[in-house]
Amino acid sequence: KxxxxxxxxxxxxxxxxxxxxxxxxxxxxxxxxxxxxxDRCWTNERLARHGLPHSHACAFCDQAIESMQHLLIGCPFSRMVWHDVFPKLRLTSSIPLGHEPFFD
Ligand SMILES: [Zn+2]
Incomplete structure (x- = not known):
């Protein structure tokens, strides 16, 4: 022990x-x-930090660098998913804004 x-x-x-x-x-x-x-998922931002080949924009929206923050709540695609999921789960809290830390 x-x-x-x-x-x-x-x-x-x-x-x-x-x-x-x-x-x-x-x-x-x-x-x-x-x-x-x-922040250990292999996003384009992390690939760039490690000097590995990467795309310069998000694969879903092509509007911003692909980071965990962007993929989870900043991307327009993920925001559409949140808009679909929140009502189905009967969540009454507001959908996270793109600039707020996801885990808050
Ligand atoms: Zn995006």
């Missing part, structure tokens, strides 16, 4: 961990959210 506890010394917990891992969503969705929280 001491060794197991030592593994977590100095570690931090994500404020979104419960929301990410304790949901009814399929594991693949949870894993995607976990990667997105850490």
């Amino acid at each position: 001491t060794c197991y506890d030592a593994l977590f010394l100095g570690s931090t917990s994500s404020p979104h961990a419960k929301l990410t891992w304790k949901t009814w969503a399929p594991l693949s969705v949870k894993f995607f959210i976990w990667l997105a929280l850490q």
Whole structure:
């Protein structure tokens, strides 16, 4: 037990961990959210940061650089998806604006 506890010394917990891992969503969705929280998805922005070949604009809208923030809430395509999903889930909160951090 001491060794197991030592593994977590100095570690931090994500404020979104419960929301990410304790949901009814399929594991693949949870894993995607976990990667997105850490900005570890291979978007064009991340490819550029790593010096890898990339497109200069979002594949869906061709209006902005493809970042996680853009893909999740800034892209007009994703905003259309949110507009369809929110009423089906009976969510009364407002659809996130493109400039707000997604996980807030
Ligand atoms: Zn876009």
